[in-house]
Amino acid sequence: MGIMVLAQTDLRLDVSALDYVLVMFYFVLVLGIGFIARRSISSSLDFLLSGRSLPAWVTGLAFVAANLGAIELIGMTANGAQYGIPTVHYYWIGAIPAMVFLGIVMMPFYYGSKARSVPEFLRMRFNTTTQRVNAVSFALASVLIAGVNLFSLGLVLEALLGWSLQLAIPIAALVVLSYTFLGGLSAAIYNEVLQFFVILALLIPLTVAGLARVGGWNGLQQRITEVGGSEELSSWPGTTLTEIPNAFLSVLGIVFGLGFVLSFGYWTTNFAEVQRALSAKSMSAARRTPIIAAFPKALIPLVIVIPGMIAAVLVPQLTTLKAGGESDVTYNNALSLLMGEVLPNGILGVAVAGLLAAFMAGMAANVSSLNTVFTYDIWQDWIRPGREDAYYLRVGRAVTVAGCVLAIGTAFIAGSYQNLMDYIQSLFSFFNAPLFAIFILGLFWKRMSGTAGWTGLVAGTLAAIVVDVLVRTGVLAVSAQAGAFIGASAAFVFGIAVASVVTMVTAPKPEAELVGLVWQLTPKESRSHETTGEDAGWYRSPALLGGMVIALTVVLYLLVP
């Protein structure tokens, strides 16, 4: 419903010629980066993994930007408008511990194994079948999610600038295609860093102006309390967010459902994220990548959740909606409504560029990770092994084109769904939760066999699909959000259970093949990293940085208990 409504209500921003010039300038730079990055590409590894040459600040910001796509931006301002402060759980407990865990515990295995992708790591730890199962499901998920990104981008172009969907979707795909085709992962990552800054240039002035309009933080609190939303001003127990009425169970749901299964599943196994760290230039830089990303991640809700809350008290259509009245907008419109409400021309152009940047960041991350998995895991390791590297570089480029064309197709599939956020959540519970289960089991249990890898994966995915069907058909009477928590947990539990049983009846891999892939069999020195040259200095210690960001998160929680 929300989607159709976008077009009817007057959301058209009052964009001036100057705003358009600012947006165009951004696009010129984005394409320019593609051309420049092209000069540095001579092998498939350059194209698909940036030749493992990037510094930690670049991969770290790309890591956070790849996640800061438009669905995130629009979805989380919507949550801010609807639920208020409890939305921060998605950023804090739902992200920071997992990101630090990835950097400190898991990265030594990922980066140290020299695997070029998550499926390749699975082949080393388990077997070829596990690699293929994961590669195919990942490729499918990437194309579907790229389509969601593209569709949402088309919607924004249509609603804000008045372009038709049929025109906006192919144009957006063409821009992403041009720079990833030319520059591969380097161009995607460089643009993600640029996008990170432009997105902040959208969010920070929006928050400042919004706060000025409502009389600062105190004024905002006052206005929210006036309309009876005082539970929106503290993060715990978050009963509105989880839709679990019992406070204790709600906290439990947030800590285990969101904070453990969903969050660890997403951050530690999602190749679109992990790939950014794999392209770092050293083990130390790779370990710091997710931890550096955790700092902006912890602070970003200040400029995403707060504008959402402001929109809910400032924009008349949203206050009506919130009071339970009839309104022709949904919470998904919160971001663009607030932009139109508080931003003057000029900064509005920067904001539109930022919004477009966010969409492209999401889609480029999907396309560039699809490239790598398809080229290495499906084509090189399975269908056409043993060709020269130039051949695989050409395959990589061809997959970029095919991926973008397919995304145009899946964009129109995504358009047939009523609620995009539910669609995405289901996809994550299908693919990420079972993957995390077998990953963590395989990392700490050396007996776990190769067959257990793929059977656990398939069993977990099936469990999540069953839960999804039960929720959709109403057999399991819970909200879509709680359904995603349950689905992910079921996938995790079934994945572990089936993998354990299968391990008991199959032969383990020889221990010699598991060195560097299983915790107990990996000597401590190869789990650590060099601390000389560009990796020297206390401020480059992953453990210290990890401790700092955890402390920061605790302090932030204390501010909004």
Place this chain on the structure above:
Amino acid sequence: MKASTLAALFDLRSVIALLFGVYGLVLTLLGALGTGPADLDKAGGVHLNLWTGIAMLAVAAGFVLWVWLRPPVVAAPSEPSDDTDARPGGH
């Protein structure tokens, strides 16, 4: 000389500086010269274009300074990297 100038131009930090420099300049000028009462009302009395413009110029200056203090390292004529496997050594 030529190679290092090119490398400096194409350094990501310079690209960020260029984007924020141009945006900052446009917004600062617009904020200083073209802010009407309607714009001020919208942003709750904050000179939003002006302040954003100045902040962006500061960010651009920061990146220029960083490039200037730590010039980009020109990649050595890349090592014979045609190991067919194309997986780098590393540690």
